[in-house]
Amino acid sequence: MSLDPYTVLGVAKSADGAAIKSAYRKLARKYHPDVNPGDKAAEDKFKEISEAYDILSDPAKKQEYDSLGREGFYERGFGGAGYQRPDFNQSEFSFDSIFGDLFGGGGGRRSARGAGGFPGNIRFGGAAGPRKGDDVNLKLAISLREAALGTEARLELGIPQTCPQCQGQGVLSAGGGIRACPNCAGRGQVNHLENLKVQIPAGIKDGQKVRLKTKGSPGDNGGPAGDLLVEVAINPDPVFTRKERDLYADLPVGLYDLLLGGEVEAPTLTGRAQLKVPAGTQNGTRMRLKGQGLPAVKKEPAGDLYVTIKAVLPGKLGPEAKKLAMQLAEAAPPAMAEK
Numbered sequence: 001m002s003l004d005p006y007t008v009l010g011v012a013k014s015a016d017g018a019a020i021k022s023a024y025r026k027l028a029r030k031y032h033p034d035v036n037p038g039d040k041a042a043e044d045k046f047k048e049i050s051e052a053y054d055i056l057s058d059p060a061k062k063q064e065y066d067s068l069g070r071e072g073f074y075e076r077g078f079g080g081a082g083y084q085r086p087d088f089n090q091s092e093f094s095f096d097s098i099f100g101d102l103f104g105g106g107g108g109r110r111s112a113r114g115a116g117g118f119p120g121n122i123r124f125g126g127a128a129g130p131r132k133g134d135d136v137n138l139k140l141a142i143s144l145r146e147a148a149l150g151t152e153a154r155l156e157l158g159i160p161q162t163c164p165q166c167q168g169q170g171v172l173s174a175g176g177g178i179r180a181c182p183n184c185a186g187r188g189q190v191n192h193l194e195n196l197k198v199q200i201p202a203g204i205k206d207g208q209k210v211r212l213k214t215k216g217s218p219g220d221n222g223g224p225a226g227d228l229l230v231e232v233a234i235n236p237d238p239v240f241t242r243k244e245r246d247l248y249a250d251l252p253v254g255l256y257d258l259l260l261g262g263e264v265e266a267p268t269l270t271g272r273a274q275l276k277v278p279a280g281t282q283n284g285t286r287m288r289l290k291g292q293g294l295p296a297v298k299k300e301p302a303g304d305l306y307v308t309i310k311a312v313l314p315g316k317l318g319p320e321a322k323k324l325a326m327q328l329a330e331a332a333p334p335a336m337a338e339k
């Protein structure tokens with residue numbers, strides 16, 4: 001035959017390993033004897049394709065072919081004895097091995113992953129054909145305010161991708177042998193750093209997940225990538241406790257406002273709200289601020305804010321204040337004086 005392998009596979013001299021493999025794949029599928037039983041022309045064509053791939057997929061042979069040229073390679077090349085054509089009865093050219101190795105089934109190496117804090121798993125074998133990549137889970141801590149009002153979180157993440165050097169095979173052929181791919185350490189995947197924006201919807205609950213499509217593990221054999229599931233963990237808030245859509249907080253109120261009544265300010269998620277405290281309000285009284293809980297979203301109405309009054313007593317009294325306090329103690333109703 002002694003054909004030019006580049007012409008046989010229809011690839012340019014500058015084609016990289018992936019382009020060569022892809023061209024071989026397409027032609028091998030078309031001309032394989034198992035697909036064309038009894039077709040001598042297809043069988044010959046398949047042998048040409050396999051031979052071309054045998055040369056171009058092997059860096060040492062490819063380099064020798066490139067430097068010696070077609071004639072030199074076939075006559076003098078490869079070890080000085082000329083190029084030895086592969087034995088096409090060898091199992092490496094069998095239908096199973098081509099379709100297994102190249103299309104990922106029947107014992108071919110499957111995806112493996114482990115770096116970047118993602119749970120690692122290594123899978124061998126499995127069914128041929130496209131397979132969706134695994135979903136990847138991630139926890140994201142946000143504040144109660146961010147959960148209540150919604151936010152856009154930015155993440156810098158290593159997103160697993162098919163290793164470009166070995167095309168996800170985890171191995172490279174070199175010098176007639178096979179070695180683990182140095183780029184991915186044999187995992188078949190590498191992490192690609194990406195800046196992601198995660199939209200956290202208002203009112204999200206602790207443990208709820210936000211799905212980012214196709215940001216999980218890459219698929220096998222042309223299958224789609226899995227998704228990234230961002231699980232929200234809401235940090236405890238120094239002011240508010242949340243129950244469903246309502247919020248709870250303590251509210252310190254001065255003694256005179258409690259005794260005489262007054263208007264005080266209560267903290268809310270977005271700022272402050274005015275609250276009227278009636279005269280004679282007891283310590284520990286719970287008051288409701290309507291609509292000051294979680295804001296309304298879609299069909300969910302706004303929640304309320306409940307504040308528990310915590311009396312704040314004045315500090316050490318001076319002589320004048322002490323005298324007035326004694327007068328008050330005598331004049332005040334007994335229940336209040338005993339309190």
Ligand SMILES: [Zn+2]
Pocket residue numbers: 163164165166167168169170171181182183184185186187188189
């Ligand atoms: Zn690799």
